[in-house]
Amino acid sequence: MNKESTVENVRVFVRVRPFNFLEGNSGLRQVVSVEENEAVLVTKPNTAKTYKKSYNFSKVFDISATQMDVYRTVAVPIVEKLFEGYNGTIFAYGQSGTGKTYTMIGDTLKDPQKGIIPNIFSHIFSEISVANNDMSYLVTVTYLEIYNEEVRDLLADDANKKLAIRERTDVGVYVKDLLGFTVDSMESVNDLLNRGNKNRAIGSTKLNALSSRSHAILTVAVESKNKSTNTAKFGKLNLVDLAGSERVSKSQATGERLREAGKINLSLSVLGNVISALVDQSTTHIPYRNSKLTRLLQDSLGGNSLTAMVAMVSASELDYDETINTLMYADRVKQVKNYLTVNVEKNSVIKQFEVKIHELEAQLNTLNNNSKEKRTRSKTKIHDEQLLDVEYQKRELLTKINMIQKKILVGGENLVEKAQTQLFLLENTEREIQSLDTNQKQLEDALFLKEVEKDLTQKKYTSLQEEDKELNRQIEEAEKLVAMETKNLISKENGYQHEIGILLYDNKCLAKQLQLVRLLKEHCVPECQLSKVLDNVYWDKRENEWRLKFVAHSGNNMRKKRTKSKSASDLSWNINKDAFQKYKKKIDKNRSLDKF
Numbered sequence: 001m002n003k004e005s006t007v008e009n010v011r012v013f014v015r016v017r018p019f020n021f022l023e024g025n026s027g028l029r030q031v032v033s034v035e036e037n038e039a040v041l042v043t044k045p046n047t048a049k050t051y052k053k054s055y056n057f058s059k060v061f062d063i064s065a066t067q068m069d070v071y072r073t074v075a076v077p078i079v080e081k082l083f084e085g086y087n088g089t090i091f092a093y094g095q096s097g098t099g100k101t102y103t104m105i106g107d108t109l110k111d112p113q114k115g116i117i118p119n120i121f122s123h124i125f126s127e128i129s130v131a132n133n134d135m136s137y138l139v140t141v142t143y144l145e146i147y148n149e150e151v152r153d154l155l156a157d158d159a160n161k162k163l164a165i166r167e168r169t170d171v172g173v174y175v176k177d178l179l180g181f182t183v184d185s186m187e188s189v190n191d192l193l194n195r196g197n198k199n200r201a202i203g204s205t206k207l208n209a210l211s212s213r214s215h216a217i218l219t220v221a222v223e224s225k226n227k228s229t230n231t232a233k234f235g236k237l238n239l240v241d242l243a244g245s246e247r248v249s250k251s252q253a254t255g256e257r258l259r260e261a262g263k264i265n266l267s268l269s270v271l272g273n274v275i276s277a278l279v280d281q282s283t284t285h286i287p288y289r290n291s292k293l294t295r296l297l298q299d300s301l302g303g304n305s306l307t308a309m310v311a312m313v314s315a316s317e318l319d320y321d322e323t324i325n326t327l328m329y330a331d332r333v334k335q336v337k338n339y340l341t342v343n344v345e346k347n348s349v350i351k352q353f354e355v356k357i358h359e360l361e362a363q364l365n366t367l368n369n370n371s372k373e374k375r376t377r378s379k380t381k382i383h384d385e386q387l388l389d390v391e392y393q394k395r396e397l398l399t400k401i402n403m404i405q406k407k408i409l410v411g412g413e414n415l416v417e418k419a420q421t422q423l424f425l426l427e428n429t430e431r432e433i434q435s436l437d438t439n440q441k442q443l444e445d446a447l448f449l450k451e452v453e454k455d456l457t458q459k460k461y462t463s464l465q466e467e468d469k470e471l472n473r474q475i476e477e478a479e480k481l482v483a484m485e486t487k488n489l490i491s492k493e494n495g496y497q498h499e500i501g502i503l504l505y506d507n508k509c510l511a512k513q514l515q516l517v518r519l520l521k522e523h524c525v526p527e528c529q530l531s532k533v534l535d536n537v538y539w540d541k542r543e544n545e546w547r548l549k550f551v552a553h554s555g556n557n558m559r560k561k562r563t564k565s566k567s568a569s570d571l572s573w574n575i576n577k578d579a580f581q582k583y584k585k586k587i588d589k590n591r592s593l594d595k596f
């Protein structure tokens with residue numbers, strides 16, 4: 001594989017042939033249906049249980065597909081690549097009588113019935129007619145058949161002559177002595193096609209009254225040269241109408257037909273082996289050499305070629321087994337990979353032709369000069385004869401120059417009948433419109449996606465806004481809650497402070513009472529005097545001490561000493577009677593004042 005190669009799988013298409021007159025009138029059931037243009041569904045006939053098998057392909061053409069539908073999908077992309085310098089192959093495969101020749105050739109004279117091959121030439125000439133006149137082209141055709149494993153030139157005078165296959169490192173595999181014809185018009189193409197088709201081996205069998213008994217390969221080569229850059233490209237397109245596989249029991253072939261059928265089936269099975277080997281990753285040997293067909297199609301399968309296969313099937317229940325075989329075969333071909341590279345033409349034939357034209361023109365100039373000289377001097381008979389000879393040589397040279405020049409097609413030249421060009425230009429416009437439609441569809445899809453995205457963003461935005469609103473609401477609520485809690489807390493704190501105040505007050509009272517108890521204890525107030533003392537004791541707020549009523553301040557020996565802390569000898573006392581009674585009870589109960 002070349003570094004710059006593009007890997008492309010073989011594109012596989014399926015075409016379902018409509019019922020022919022006999023099939024249509026014999027009450028046969030159709031067992032083949034097409035799903036979504038991409039899958040073939042085959043229903044097994046005569047079984048209690050419905051058994052359906054589905055196969056997927058690049059595209060499936062149902063019975064209503066026209067020749068142009070097939071051409072547009074299968075061939076157009078390949079022909080376009082041909083002009084870019086790529087090789088291509090289109091081959092039709094299938095059971096005998098399923099429409100291979102109809103699809104590849106069709107009726108070369110009736111427009112709607114024209115098959116891929118005549119349409120390809122119209123397409124090529126149309127492309128040239130709209131090309132820049134800086135471009136020159138050379139379109140060459142070869143047409144051969146492989147009949148009973150022998151290669152024959154369908155365009156040669158002796159079409160029965162066996163030709164040999166050769167291989168050269170610079171050109172690859174080729175057929176020795178195969179004639180190549182340049183074409184410059186649909187007329188010249190039709191002449192060649194008719195000549196070749198007439199020479200093709202055809203025989204009648206039960207499956208097809210005009211059954212092709214050979215594989216036919218028509219090769220069209222397009223060389224294009226750019227005058228400004230002086231570079232040339234070369235693309236080669238193989239158009240292969242394979243002989244049909246056949247069950248001898250069905251074709252009822254005998255004698256010559258039987259021998260042909262054997263060879264046809266053998267070469268098709270070699271083709272199958274090549275395909276299997278190409279698909280099987282573990283196989284390194286590809287048996288191309290096992291048949292002439294695979295040898296000649298070496299580049300088309302696993303090589304440098306953009307390849308398409310059209311697998312033909314019959315819709316009839318009678319052909320169920322063959323249809324399944326064809327679809328399985330086609331399914332395997334899908335996996336074959338090709339490696340495409342642009343062919344840059346080193347031995348450009350156009351360039352060689354141009355050199356030849358220059359040489360001939362130089363010879364012509366010399367002859368012209370000579371004849372002028374001779375004319376001025378010539379007065380004799382010999383001279384006249386010489387002049388005639390020169391004129392004859394000049395005419396020969398001119399014919400040669402014209403012949404070569406005619407082969408080279410110049411961009412912008414009208415090579416197809418106007419109607420044909422218009423048809424193809426129309427096709428192109430249709431394709432362009434289709435591609436515009438596709439672009440518009442893509443733009444519309446993209447726009448729709450953007451709208452959806454915008455919508456989503458808006459929704460998201462709205463939901464964000466809502467989320468924001470909700471959060472604000474929650475914050476507000478939380479703030480309210482916090483404010484309420486703070487209020488509660490403050491009121492609780494106030495409550496606590498009130499309680500603390502009460503406690504402090506209680507504590508103060510208790511301290512006072514404790515002081516009184518200590519005083520009573522220190523001064524050993526007897527129990528009988530206790531109520532008397534208690535009746536006359538009071539708390540001096542100013543001095544912050546207990547005092548006895550009616551005791552003079554001066555010399556009052558009960559007055560406490562002024563110390564920082566209250567000492568046990570403080571004798572100024574006042575007392576809350578109830579509180580004291582309460583504590584007295586406790587004193588009594590504990591019998592010890594020390595506990596306080």
Ligand SMILES: Nc1ncnc2c1ncn2[C@@H]1O[C@H](COP(=O)(O)OP(=O)(O)OP(=O)(O)O)[C@@H](O)[C@H]1O
Binds near residue numbers: 095097100103207
């Ligand atoms: N899509 C189609 N629409 C109308 N007629 C068709 C179609 N396909 C095939 N036919 C007709 O069916 C008949 C058999 O077709 P054809 O000769 O192309 O088959 P084949 O596959 O080439 O057979 P063989 O392998 O024996 O050469 C022909 O009369 C052809 O015109």
